[in-house]
Amino acid sequence: MEKILSLKNLKKYYPILSGVFRREVNTVKALDGIDLDIYRGECLGVVGESGCGKTTTGKAIIRLHNPTSGHVYYFGKGIKSEEPVDITITKNFALKRLGIRGKLQMVFQDPTTSLNPRMLVKHIIAEPIKSQERMGGRELEDRVIALLKLVGLTRDHLLRYPHEFSGGQRQRIAVARAIATDPEFIVLDEPTSALDVSVQSQILNLLKSLQQTLNLTFMFVTHHLLVVKYISNRVAVMYLGKMVEIAETEVLFSRPVHPYTYALLSAIPIPEVEHKLGRIVLSGDVPSPVNPPEGCRFHTRCPFAIERCLQEEPLLEAVEAGHQAACHRKHHIEALIAENFGQNWISALR
C-alpha cells in the first residue's frame, strides 16, 4: 500500500497563560507524540472520548494550527514537488505555491457554524476554487453546479443562503465545498454528530460513494464506534493525546487488544436486542491533559493495571501485521477479560 501521509512524533501543546504578564505556567498536552501512517484510498477512523486530541490531529494535518514539534510528511500526487513535503515546517505561501492547500481539505462538525450565513451557496462553494485557480464566471458556475449534483443537490439551490437548508443539506454543501478543489485527502471532523439518524445514513452513504468515485482518502474523526465500523477500513483509538490501538476494522471489532478498546466496545449502546455484551464500566473520568498520569495514561481507569503500568509508558508496538497496540499486557488480554468478565464476552465479539 502506498502512503499518503506520515505523522512522526507529532506534538501539540496549548499554553496556559496566567498572571499580569500572561506568563506560560503550564501546557495542555493535547497531542503527545503520535506516529501514524495513512495509506492512499483508505478511510481511517479515529475514535476516542472528547478531549483526547482527535480534532487536534486532524487540524495539525491540514495545518490549521502549527504543531509544537514533530513532522507530517505528505506524499502527494499532482503537486509541484517530487519529494515528500513536511507540512509542519513549510511556509504557508509555499504550501499554496506547491498546490498542497487544495489537496488537503476538511469538513467540520456543525454545518450551521461552518458555513457563512451571509454568503450564497454559490459563493460558498466557489470560494476555495477561486483562491486556487483562475476561472471565468460561467465556467465557475458550471463547476459549482457539477459539484452540487455530485452531493445530491440541484441548481435551484445555487442562490440560497445556508439558513434555508435543513441540517443534512447544509452538511452536503460543506462536503461540496471540501471536494471543490479536487482534494486527495479530507479530514471529516464528526460530520454526522449534529445530524439525526435518518439524515446521518444519507451523509454516510454519500461520503462512501464520493470516496469511490473521486479516489479520496478520508480521516474520519468521531466518537461513535458503530459509524466508524460502517465507514472505515482501519481504526485508530486515541486516549489522552496518545494512540493506544491501530488495527483494521474487522480485527479491532473482533480481536481488540487494549483494555480501553474493550471498554469502548462494551460501552456503546447497540441498537439490537439480542446482541448484548456485558458492560465493562470504567470507573472515574478521563484525567486532565494538563498533568497526564505517569506511566501508562490509562492506568488510573484500567481494571488490569499492574505495577509496571504505573512506571513505564508502553510503546505502540505491533501485535500482528497491521495491528499495533500500546499496552504492557497486550499478550494476556484475552485471558484477563475471560477471567474477570466471563468467557462468553470474548465469544460474543467474534
Next chain:
Amino acid sequence: MAKLLETVDLVTNFYTYEGVVKALNKVSLVVDHGSTFGLVGESGCGKSVTVRSIMRIVQEPGRIEGGKVIVYLDERDKQAGIDLLQQSETYMESLRGDRISMIFQEPNAALNPTLSIGDQVSESFLFHQKKEMCTKIYEDLCAPECQLFYPIKKIQQAVYGMASNNPYAVSLKIMNKVPILKRWQKRLKKEAKKRAIDIIDKLGIPNPAQVVEQYPHNLSGGMKQRIVIAIALACNPVLLIADEATSNLDVTIQAQILELLRRLKEEVISSILLITHDLGVVAETCDRVGVMYAGNLCEVADVKELFGNPLHPYTRALLDAVPKFSVEKELKSIEGNVPNLVTPPPGCRFHPRCPRVMGVCPQTFPEMKEVKKDHMVACYLY
C-alpha cells in the same frame, strides 16, 4: 401491571409568528409502575414537548390545548387517578421534584453556576420535606442526649415544635423577615445539607462532603449529570423523566450513567420515562418503547417486539438507518425531510416519505390500533 401515567389525546400547539406549530397531535401513551418507557424519534418530533406537557412546563408561546394527563400515584388504588391538567399551579409545584421529577439534557444549563452543589441539592429537601425535617429536628432537640444551653434549647424546641405542625405558619413567615430571628432556619439547612450528602453518597460520587462545598464548574460533565440526578432523586419520586440525560456525555461516561439509572430503578425509583434519539440506549435500558414522528406516536411495543418485529414503516426505516454491530449491510436512508409542523401533511404525517403509501393515507389520520398483544401501531397497513 398497574398504570402510573396515562396521557389521553394530548394536544400542544405553539403560537409563533410563522403560524401555529402543531407540536403534539393527540399523543396517548401509558407508563406502567415499575417499567422503563423509552420515547424515541428524530429531533423536532415532539419528544421533549410531550414530557414538558406532562409536567406542565411548556413555555410561552406554547399552550396545552386539550387532552388529559392522568397519574395514579398509588399502585394499588386504580380509581385515584389525578388529571394534572385540571390541577392548580400550587399542586403542580408540590408534585414536581417530589413525586415526579425530571432530568434535563444539559447538566450545565440545569445547574445554577452561582450556587454551591450542596445548596442546590438541599433546595429540594427544603421545598418538599420541610415538615418531616422540622419534626426530626424537634425530636432530636427533645432527646435527652441533646447538650444545648438550656434557654436556647427551650426556644428552639418551641420554634421547631411550631414548624413541625405547620412549616408555613404566619408567625414563622414573620420571623423569616426579621434579621436575627431568621437564624432559626440554620438547623433546618444543616439537616437538609446532611440529607444532600447522603443522597450524593448513594449515587457513588467520591468524597461527597467535599463535593457539596464545590460549584458546578469544579465538576466534570459526568459528575454534573450525577448531581442533576441526585436533585431529581432527592424526594424518592415515583416517576423519573430523563430528557436526553446522556446525549451530551462521552460513551464511557454514558455507560456509567445508564448503569446508575438501572441500579436506581431496581432500588429506589419505580418507573423511568426515558427520552432519547439513540436507539442503542433504548435497546439497552427500556422495557417498552414508543416511536414518535412529527408530533404523533406511531408505534408502541415491548422492546424485543419492536426491534425484532417492527411494524410501522417509519420504525422500520429508522432501524435500517442506524449502523449495527453484528450486521454488515448498506444503510438505508429515509428519503425527504421531517415535515414543517406549521403546515403538516394531511392525514398520516409520514405519508410523503413512506415507501408503502396507499390511497387512504393522505386523507385521514390512522388511529392507534392494537395489532398484537401489547403492540400498538398507527398505520393503515394493519
